[in-house]
Amino acid sequence: MVYARATTVCRRSSAEVLGAFRATVGNTPIVHIGLDIAGTRRWIGLKLEGHNPCGSIKDRTAASLLESIGPDALDGASAIVESTSGNLGVSLAHLAGELGLPFHAVVDPKLSPVVAERMRERGALLHRVTEPDDTGGYLLTRLDTVARLHREIPGAVWPNQYANPANPAAHRDGTGPEILRQTGGAVDAVFVAVSTGGTIAGVSEHLRTASPATRVIGVDVVGSVVFENRPGARRLSGIGASRRSDFLRADTVDGHEMVTDEEAFAFCRALDRWCGLRVGGSSGAVLAGCVHHLVRHPEITRPVCIAPDIGENYLRTLFDDDYLRREGIELHDDLLRPTPAHDPVRFLGKA
Ligand SMILES: Cc1ncc(COP(=O)(O)O)c(C=O)c1O
Structure with a gap:
């Protein structure tokens, strides 16, 4: 699959967006x-x-994760991809919109319909996994899908809330x-x-x-x-x-x-x-x-x-x-x- 880069009239710098x-x-x-x-x-x-x-609370995490990517990488990125149970997705959708970047959110069937709407309103592209993993949850299948999207979308950044030390640092x-x-x-x-x-x-x-x-x-x-x-x-x-x-x-x-x-x-x-x-x-x-x-x-x-x-x-x-x-x-x-x-x-x- 080919994903287009967002075209925006005026793209604000990540330092400006994250600072505000x-x-x-x-x-x-x-x-x-x-x-x-x-x-x-x-x-x-x-x-x-x-x-x-x-x-x-994920507003704190989202700000910290994106700051950890660094202004050069974020300003030069083509998209953001992340696995989310919902709230981080809303925060990242908001910030991606401000940055003029497409946001690919990998979600699962437990996602609250209200949160799904809140993500879409902010421009997020939702990828819904449907297969539960061996434990009955969806996290492992979500992470597989994120890894695939990250490989397929040239220039995409993956903040990776599960492993990035910027998450606890927030x-x-x-x-x-x-x-x-x-x-x-x-x-x-x-x-x-x-x-x-x-x-x-x-x-x-x-x-x-x-x-x-x-x-x-x-x-x-x-x-x-x-x-x-x-x-x-x-x-x-x-x-x-x-x-x-x-x-x-x-x-x-x-x-x-x-x-x-x-x-x-x-x-x-x-x-x-x-x-x-x-x-x-x-x-x-x-x-x-x-x-x-x-x-x-x-x-x-x-x-x-x-x-x-x-x-x-x-x-x-x-x-x-x-x-x-x-x-x-x-x-x-x-x-x-x-x-x-x-x-x-x-x-x-x-x-
Ligand atoms: C509603 C809600 N409660 C609790 C948590 C757990 O927070 P953490 O991922 O920092 O353990 C989250 C994380 O997404 C959340 O959205």
Whole structure:
């Protein structure tokens, strides 16, 4: 296949585009919510990454990945190709548009229809893989397709969010320091959804030196193999992976929590209903994982959960009753139990 180079009237330099974008990324708010967990009131900080310009934490990653390519290579590139579960695709589609470059996004059937639309609106060319890999996920087939496109399109650049150290660096230099600054260093534990592992590796690297007492807890979804080797089908997108992360080292995390799709959905819906905060599926997973952890760790009084994206991405999936019915998912209060022995969590609202 032959891919044409985009023709633009006025192509802005990458330094100009990335500089302007950088100025709008980060400094996302931390909102505190109260929960009654196993009869005790606990406060949890949610760092709302959906406040970034393209609606997710991946704005930070996209800026850092493209900067790592360097101005000469980026200004001389013919296209950008990348594998994405959605959010990085929206950020890269936006930036590729600003740079006057075609963007080839390799996606899979789990991509939220809203996110697909948001990518297309920004000019992305979507390549959808349909074959699951051996683990039931799609990451490995997506990566094969990216490698093929990268070979076939002369002059294309592949930021490679799965292996590029610029991914964790975005969070070592941005997300991690922000959390400490915003909390005045008063944070006992940070809970992070894991897929590429870039967010957790970068946040952890910063905290290990700047706040060694802060624990870093990974949250993953049942069926993913990032922390546990029990592959299986998953509904949530953004969180989880069909292979282990290149960025996680032995000392990156202090622990991890596994959450089901249904629990994550139930926490998203409850957070929307009781606190007026509409966040994405992986944010619900992180909150569920945090609740599991808090019940076993009463000493943690100042936790922060990173909420990676906006709930609007999931209006036609987890926030849509028809979708839940079609998928045979029933959301009930028992899914909000921290352990089978405890009553469901009660949401007390924002601080
Ligand atoms: C919604 C959502 N949650 C969590 C993550 C996981 O972040 P990371 O790839 O840094 O591990 C992503 C990454 O794409 C995401 O889009």
